[in-house]
Amino acid sequence: MGVRTILHYPDPRLREAGKRIEKMTPELQSLIEDMAETMYAAPGVGLAATQIGELLQLFIIDIASDDEPSDLRVFINPEIIEATGTITWEEGCLSFPGVTEEITRSGQLKVRALDRGFKPFELEAEGLLAVAVQHEYDHLQGKLMIDHVGPLKKRIINRKMQKRAEAEL
């Protein structure tokens, strides 16, 4: 299928949680391919399945910079098993085009997930990787970056995204 359409806030489907994935299938492999194509085309550093309307516990991340080889990481049924410290990062989201906000999250994480071969792995993350994992993990629970900002900023983002949605109709 290739590049998929990324849902934009306030699309209500972004509020739905992903379901646990029971087994690897050819359909799931091609979904992962599509997600990677979609993320690189955007371009973005992470994409959750729920952002393209697939309600599954699956996200991908690639935080390699432009001059580095790509470093695609696939997380299936992810769990954050440890979270300590704090980090504040200027975040963006492919579902909120044109919006960036400083968000404070845990600074160090331990994550457990399955890779695209359906093999379990554990990962310790800090810096941008820790930020990206928490951001994408949120998506799988129907939680969005706007839920991390104060009421005034929330109103500004809401208005901006509403206007954009009206312009897209």
Ligand code: NI
């Ligand atoms: Ni996002």
